[in-house]
Amino acid sequence: MSSEKVFVIGVCGGSGSGKSTMCSSLIDMLPSSTRSRILSMDCFYHPLNEEKLRKALQSKYDFDHPSALDIDRFKEVVTRISNREQVSIPDYDFVTHSLTKENIHHYNGKDLDVLFVEGIHVFQCPELFDLKVFVDVDADERLARRILRDTQDRGRTHEGSITEWRNFVKPNYDGIISQTRIHADIIVPRGGGNQIAFKMISSYINEHFI
Numbered sequence: 001m002s003s004e005k006v007f008v009i010g011v012c013g014g015s016g017s018g019k020s021t022m023c024s025s026l027i028d029m030l031p032s033s034t035r036s037r038i039l040s041m042d043c044f045y046h047p048l049n050e051e052k053l054r055k056a057l058q059s060k061y062d063f064d065h066p067s068a069l070d071i072d073r074f075k076e077v078v079t080r081i082s083n084r085e086q087v088s089i090p091d092y093d094f095v096t097h098s099l100t101k102e103n104i105h106h107y108n109g110k111d112l113d114v115l116f117v118e119g120i121h122v123f124q125c126p127e128l129f130d131l132k133v134f135v136d137v138d139a140d141e142r143l144a145r146r147i148l149r150d151t152q153d154r155g156r157t158h159e160g161s162i163t164e165w166r167n168f169v170k171p172n173y174d175g176i177i178s179q180t181r182i183h184a185d186i187i188v189p190r191g192g193g194n195q196i197a198f199k200m201i202s203s204y205i206n207e208h209f210i
Contacts, residue, residue, distance in 0.1 A: 120172075
C-alpha cells in the first residue's frame with residue numbers, strides 16, 4: 001500500500017461483542033506484507049479520582065457512557081496516526097482504574113498501512129474512519145463474554161459484573177451505542193462467527209487499498 005495517510009477502520013459494538021477478536025482475525029486474513037495494528041479505545045478512559053474509584057470498586061461507576069472516555073484525546077491520537085505521525089499511549093489498568101506507566105503502546109504511522117480502531121464508542125467520531133464496521137451480537141452472548149472477561153481479567157465479581165450490566169452496560173447500549181449503527185458501512189451479525197462477513201471485509205481492503 002502506498003498512500004499519504006494510513007487507512008483507518010473503525011470497529012464498533014457493545015461490550016463483549018468480540019470487536020478485538022474481529023480485528024485480530026481480519027489482520028490474519030490480510031496479506032503478510034500488510035502493516036497493520038490495533039488501537040483500543042479502552043486506552044482512553046479517564047483515570048479515576050478517589051471518589052470515582054470508590055464507586056468503581058462498588059460497581060457504581062458508569063464506564064459505558066461516553067463521558068467516561070477522553071474523546072478529544074482519542075480523536076487527536078487517531079488523527080495523528082492517520083497522518084503518519086508517532087504517538088505513545090499508556091494502557092488503562094481496569095484493576096486499579098489508572099493509566100499504567102509500565103505498559104506503553106507505541107505507534108508509528110510511517111510504518112502502518114491499516115489501523116484497526118475498536119471500542120464501544122468509536123462511532124462518536126465517525127469522521128475519523130475510512131471504513132466503519134458495527135459488530136451486532138445477541139445480548140445474552142455479550143453478557144456471558146463480559147462476565148467471563150470481568151472475572152478473569154479485571155478483578156470483578158459475578159455479582160458486580162451483572163450489576164454493572166443492568167445499571168450501565170445495557171442501558172447505554174440500547175440508548176447510545178446501538179444508535180450509532182447508522183454510521184456503519186457494514187453491520188456484521190453474529191460477530192466472530194460470521195466468517196463470510198470477515199472474507200468480504202478483507203477482500204474489500206485487499207481490492208481497494210493494498
